[in-house]
Amino acid sequence: MNSTEVLSHTDLSGPGGGGNPAQICLGCGTCASACPMTGIEGFDPRRIVRLGQLGRFEELGESSLAWLCTMCGRCQEGCPMDVRITDMIREARDLGGEKTVPQAIGKGIEMFMETGNNLGLPDEDFGFIVEDVAEELTEEPGFEDFVLPVDKEDARLLFTLHNKLVNTQNEDLKHWWKILHAAGESWTLPGSRWEGVNWGFFSGQDQVLKAGVDTIVGNMERLRSRGLMYPE
Amino acid sequence: MFDLLVEYISTQRIRLDRDRIKKKAVYHDPCNYGRKSEALFGHGYFHEPRWILNQCLEHWTDMQPNRARQYCCGGGGGLMLTPYEEQRKYYSRRKIEQIKNSRAELVVVPCHSCHGHIRAMLDAQGPASIEVKYLWEVVAEALVMD
Ligand code: SF4
Ligand code: SF4
Numbered sequence: 001m002n003s004t005e006v007l008s009h010t011d012l013s014g015p016g017g018g019g020n021p022a023q024i025c026l027g028c029g030t031c032a033s034a035c036p037m038t039g040i041e042g043f044d045p046r047r048i049v050r051l052g053q054l055g056r057f058e059e060l061g062e063s064s065l066a067w068l069c070t071m072c073g074r075c076q077e078g079c080p081m082d083v084r085i086t087d088m089i090r091e092a093r094d095l096g097g098e099k100t101v102p103q104a105i106g107k108g109i110e111m112f113m114e115t116g117n118n119l120g121l122p123d124e125d126f127g128f129i130v131e132d133v134a135e136e137l138t139e140e141p142g143f144e145d146f147v148l149p150v151d152k153e154d155a156r157l158l159f160t161l162h163n164k165l166v167n168t169q170n171e172d173l174k175h176w177w178k179i180l181h182a183a184g185e186s187w188t189l190p191g192s193r194w195e196g197v198n199w200g201f202f203s204g205q206d207q208v209l210k211a212g213v214d215t216i217v218g219n220m221e222r223l224r225s226r227g228l229m230y231p232e
Numbered sequence: 233m234f235d236l237l238v239e240y241i242s243t244q245r246i247r248l249d250r251d252r253i254k255k256k257a258v259y260h261d262p263c264n265y266g267r268k269s270e271a272l273f274g275h276g277y278f279h280e281p282r283w284i285l286n287q288c289l290e291h292w293t294d295m296q297p298n299r300a301r302q303y304c305c306g307g308g309g310g311l312m313l314t315p316y317e318e319q320r321k322y323y324s325r326r327k328i329e330q331i332k333n334s335r336a337e338l339v340v341v342p343c344h345s346c347h348g349h350i351r352a353m354l355d356a357q358g359p360a361s362i363e364v365k366y367l368w369e370v371v372a373e374a375l376v377m378d
Contacts, residue, residue: 072304142377175372
């Protein structure tokens, strides 16, 4: 979504409208009461709305306001005027530019664009990790004949992975594998570009968001999967 | 994910034993699957996870408030990865209060971010003895294999 679209969502036409979303804000404070961050270092959703009202998205993106917000949507759930506060935040984060993106997210995005996953984990290492866990699983009763379907074609479901499961929390890979095995599901895990975490959502960068989606669609086409399971 | 689990359970592609997990559990609605999904797609996944939990264990409860009014865990929007650690803890105090008030010994979440964040916050400021599990982890533990 670009800024024009964000603005037009709550556009007020006619005199005094100005096309800014926050023009319709009543200043009622419902959002501030609903937000758990209100009060910390002057955080108040109404400040976000006000900056939006003034069209100062860039400034918003550079301030801590944009990054302290969890985009939980609790503010707008109660807003009587349906002001889209989280859309403004996302837009502002993008306009704030790369330098304002927190380092961990920026680094992950860089890795993703380069290697296809946020960790920068080579496919070979990925294969080694998942096969290792799969082998462990065959030692548990009921799962002796479990085989990890890596790059299986024509499966009903393609599974993406959260990078932490191949990083520090390998044990947590097993839960879904057990369920899929018990259900006799036809599924596959891509051996490459398996990342399911799309940090473009957080950074507000639509081109990163799109690259993440393209990766998944590319895998589905390559493996002719019929459906997608995206537990991230 | 919820739909797939509901499909497996309701068509008996998997069978579950409700007596394995004895701890009293509490369910947390992630913003993205609940409130935001409802606002964006017209359907919030509030009912499905609760139905799934009913099939997996005997004792579980809801936080107050819940569903669309649920508090965010505090890890959303990438906040978990920002340098604002103190602010994050402050934000999450609400979640910790909700968990404590529920008197549960186990928090069940269907989201990787919420899982990581609630675990970290319980370790930092809440009773660290409270467990955090994924919804699908609870399903996997209740699986009957024969
Ligand atoms: S709840 Fe809506 S109308 Fe009220 S102050 Fe917040 S943004 Fe403005
Ligand atoms: S979306 Fe941001 S501003 Fe709105 S309630 Fe959540 S944290 Fe507060």
